[in-house]
Amino acid sequence: MEFQIDKTDGNARACTIKTAHSTIQTPVFMPVGTVGSVKSLDAVDMSEMLGAQIILGNTYHLYLRPSDEVVKHFGGLHGFTKFPNSFLTDSGGFQAFSLSDISKADSNGIMFKSHIDGSTHYFTPEKVLDIQYNLNSDIMMILDDLVALPATKERIALSIKRTTDWAKRAITYHQEKQAQGIGKHQNIFAIIQGGTDKEFRHISANELCALPFDGFAIGGLSVGESNALMYETVEYTTPLMPKEKPRYLMGVGTPEDLVENVERGVDMFDCVMPTRNARNGSLFTSFGKISIKNAKFQKDESPLDPECDCFTCKHYSRGYLHHLFRAKELTYFRLASIHNLHYYLTLMKQMREAILKGEFKAFKAEFYRKRGK
Amino acid sequence: MEFQIDKTDGNARACTIKTAHSTIQTPVFMPVGTVGSVKSLDAVDMSEMLGAQIILGNTYHLYLRPSDEVVKHFGGLHGFTKFPNSFLTDSGGFQAFSLSDISKADSNGIMFKSHIDGSTHYFTPEKVLDIQYNLNSDIMMILDDLVALPATKERIALSIKRTTDWAKRAITYHQEKQAQGIGKHQNIFAIIQGGTDKEFRHISANELCALPFDGFAIGGLSVGESNALMYETVEYTTPLMPKEKPRYLMGVGTPEDLVENVERGVDMFDCVMPTRNARNGSLFTSFGKISIKNAKFQKDESPLDPECDCFTCKHYSRGYLHHLFRAKELTYFRLASIHNLHYYLTLMKQMREAILKGEFKAFKAEFYRKRGK
Numbered sequence: 001m002e003f004q005i006d007k008t009d010g011n012a013r014a015c016t017i018k019t020a021h022s023t024i025q026t027p028v029f030m031p032v033g034t035v036g037s038v039k040s041l042d043a044v045d046m047s048e049m050l051g052a053q054i055i056l057g058n059t060y061h062l063y064l065r066p067s068d069e070v071v072k073h074f075g076g077l078h079g080f081t082k083f084p085n086s087f088l089t090d091s092g093g094f095q096a097f098s099l100s101d102i103s104k105a106d107s108n109g110i111m112f113k114s115h116i117d118g119s120t121h122y123f124t125p126e127k128v129l130d131i132q133y134n135l136n137s138d139i140m141m142i143l144d145d146l147v148a149l150p151a152t153k154e155r156i157a158l159s160i161k162r163t164t165d166w167a168k169r170a171i172t173y174h175q176e177k178q179a180q181g182i183g184k185h186q187n188i189f190a191i192i193q194g195g196t197d198k199e200f201r202h203i204s205a206n207e208l209c210a211l212p213f214d215g216f217a218i219g220g221l222s223v224g225e226s227n228a229l230m231y232e233t234v235e236y237t238t239p240l241m242p243k244e245k246p247r248y249l250m251g252v253g254t255p256e257d258l259v260e261n262v263e264r265g266v267d268m269f270d271c272v273m274p275t276r277n278a279r280n281g282s283l284f285t286s287f288g289k290i291s292i293k294n295a296k297f298q299k300d301e302s303p304l305d306p307e308c309d310c311f312t313c314k315h316y317s318r319g320y321l322h323h324l325f326r327a328k329e330l331t332y333f334r335l336a337s338i339h340n341l342h343y344y345l346t347l348m349k350q351m352r353e354a355i356l357k358g359e360f361k362a363f364k365a366e367f368y369r370k371r372g373k
Numbered sequence: 374m375e376f377q378i379d380k381t382d383g384n385a386r387a388c389t390i391k392t393a394h395s396t397i398q399t400p401v402f403m404p405v406g407t408v409g410s411v412k413s414l415d416a417v418d419m420s421e422m423l424g425a426q427i428i429l430g431n432t433y434h435l436y437l438r439p440s441d442e443v444v445k446h447f448g449g450l451h452g453f454t455k456f457p458n459s460f461l462t463d464s465g466g467f468q469a470f471s472l473s474d475i476s477k478a479d480s481n482g483i484m485f486k487s488h489i490d491g492s493t494h495y496f497t498p499e500k501v502l503d504i505q506y507n508l509n510s511d512i513m514m515i516l517d518d519l520v521a522l523p524a525t526k527e528r529i530a531l532s533i534k535r536t537t538d539w540a541k542r543a544i545t546y547h548q549e550k551q552a553q554g555i556g557k558h559q560n561i562f563a564i565i566q567g568g569t570d571k572e573f574r575h576i577s578a579n580e581l582c583a584l585p586f587d588g589f590a591i592g593g594l595s596v597g598e599s600n601a602l603m604y605e606t607v608e609y610t611t612p613l614m615p616k617e618k619p620r621y622l623m624g625v626g627t628p629e630d631l632v633e634n635v636e637r638g639v640d641m642f643d644c645v646m647p648t649r650n651a652r653n654g655s656l657f658t659s660f661g662k663i664s665i666k667n668a669k670f671q672k673d674e675s676p677l678d679p680e681c682d683c684f685t686c687k688h689y690s691r692g693y694l695h696h697l698f699r700a701k702e703l704t705y706f707r708l709a710s711i712h713n714l715h716y717y718l719t720l721m722k723q724m725r726e727a728i729l730k731g732e733f734k735a736f737k738a739e740f741y742r743k744r745g746k
Contacts (some may be wrong), residue, residue, distance in 0.1 A: 012384075035697075038695060042688070044684075064698070065699065065700055066695075066699070070672060074690065133409050299443060299446050299447075301447060315415070319453070320447070323408070323409065323439045323453075324408075324409075324410060326438065327409075330706050331412065331414060
């Protein structure tokens with residue numbers, strides 16, 4: 001992976017990341033393609049219509065179905081899904097923890113039962129890398145030990161200790177594998193834990209950032225804490241991370257969260273929000289969210305957002321989308337997902353342009369002004 | 374509507390129909406866009422990707438939701454859905470009969486309860502035209518009296534009498550409306566009934582074809598009778614229909630049904646089969662149907678049909694589609710629907726070419742040979 005900082009504006013950064021599959025300009029939002037498709041969209045939608053430079057795949061889901069062996073048979077995620085740009089895959093730990101009825105972490109890894117068929121599986125730091133070698137993602141995340149907030153100090157202390165232990169095992173294993181010619185073009189990111197406790201974040205960041213990972217993520221946020229506490233934790237953590245490597249805030253968030261955390265020095269984001277909200281009828285616009293099921297849109301001939309130039313806004317009215325949503329038509333899901341992802345990806349581009357011009361503060365003020373905030 | 378016969382080959386016909394919105398080359402298959410969208414697809418998919426010259430909208434559904442008044446507000450179906458080519462709308466009678474828990478025909482029309490909210494409605498020959506004027510479809514179907522097969526002779530006799538009575542009321546009403554400037558660019562088709570009884574089909578065809586409709590449909594088939602009986606009834610009925618007007622076989626059918634009935638002189642078809650089957654995992658190919666959920670496709674890197682040049686076959690493997698189907702991903706529905714509709718529309722084009730070359734018999738033999746029949 002090549003990484004360079006193109007410009008900084010305060011703590012906000014505009015960077016360029018080059019992987020084996022694409023050039024990623026940051027700040028970047030990674031749409032979530034859980035099981036090898038961004039829900040309701042295909043690879044042509046993602047690469048040609050939306051211009052996504054990188055999408056996220058979920059290791060837990062792909063491991064269980066169709067299995068990483070099947071994905072490998074097709075030449076990895078790129079060959080399987082035909083999305084030509086970069087993939088980041090998570091470690092699977094979060095889903096083993098959140099989707100499984102039964103999951104249990106011990107010092108060696110995480111035991112869990114499949115949400116599909118109840119079969120028992122065990123993820124270790126090495127196992128999740130083996131899966132990700134088969135998936136051939138451009139960026140692999142290591143297994144970390146997650147904690148639901150609020151948590152006791154003891155539990156958080158255990159989490160960051162385990163996370164560091166597992167990170168050491170992961171980087172050692174990855175170096176061995178690369179020496180054997182496996183995963184040579186794949187990059188590996190560690191995940192800083194520590195809840196919203198500054199001391200723990202400090203320890204976790206220091207321990208992990210001393211290791212030769214290709215990038216670092218802030219994990220364990222956006223799990224129920226207040227926005228203010230999330231922003232404060234990010235603001236505290238980013239200065240502890242190396243400048244010369246990408247910084248990824250996992251599972252975040254709303255458009256406001258993206259703006260606030262770019263300002264605090266984050267380069268990369270992922271979240272199911274744009275696609276999940278789209279399916280639920282919640283659509284993002286330059287002036288805030290709208291609920292398309294609202295009866296007031298029934299005869300509305302205007303596009304979702306007059307400032308938007310996405311495929312959906314170019315072709316269809318609020319009234320038609322309102323009808324499709326109410327009638328539960330499959331067509332709705334794609335049109336709404338295109339719009340919301342276009343909104344997110346465009347917001348990132350606008351932030352990058354503002355950073356390049358040294359106008360991030362003005363951009364942020366205008367972003368809030370349009371929303372009446 | 375302009376209509377011309379370009380070529381005949383036996384009883385098979387290649388014709389051209391010009392409506393206010395598009396030029397339709399027959400034999401033609403009309404994809405079904407029940408509530409104003411062909412399920413999982415949008416107007417750009419239909420017009421640009423698939424090149425559909427005409428699609429069918431369901432009067433019953435559109436009347437109930439969003440209502441024909443709302444569709445009229447957007448400038449009719451074209452303005453509402455943004456599909457630029459022709460629309461044919463059915464009369465709503467079939468759905469009032471099949472979807473409603475309670476429906477009852479009398480000499481004046483059909484009373485039914487909405488499947489959405491249980492509200493009571495009454496369709497008359499005039500009412501369903503008023504709805505279709507608001508929808509501004511290019512071809513309107515008149516209200517007919519449907520009979521589930523098998524039925525008694527008395528019930529069929531009543532059906533064809535009512536259908537003729539309602540047809541007379543419909544054509545009179547339409548002429549009055551057109552004289553008032555309403556529906557001036559809209560065409561009106563009558564529907565020949567009579568079950569599989571030759572005598573009744575003869576009476577119904579004679580009575581209706583004496584009236585100045587723009588085209589004629591064969592209704593009341595593909596409702597449970599054998600294929601052989603359907604083909605026999607069509608073969609008997611088409612010669613009773615005027616040569617100089619389009620002939621439409623409603624709700625039919627499989628690829629084999631299309632070939633057999635084109636051979637018997639039918640110009641137009643509609644059916645939910647390509648889109649419904651797609652959603653259920655049943656995909657059409659030049660060598661017959663395949664069930665994409667079959668485990669043998671898990672590692673299959675080939676396209677659905679090596680002879681197919683649709684968007685789906687150009688980009689994706691059977692293995693990926695198998696995975697998307699198994700994982701119930703929304704993306705699957707669009708890719709599968711594109712393939713099945715492309716198969717149907719291409720089959721119609723191939724039949725037209727064969728007719729123009731006077732090679733329909735050879736085409737039919739090859740069609741069955743590829744399927745091992």
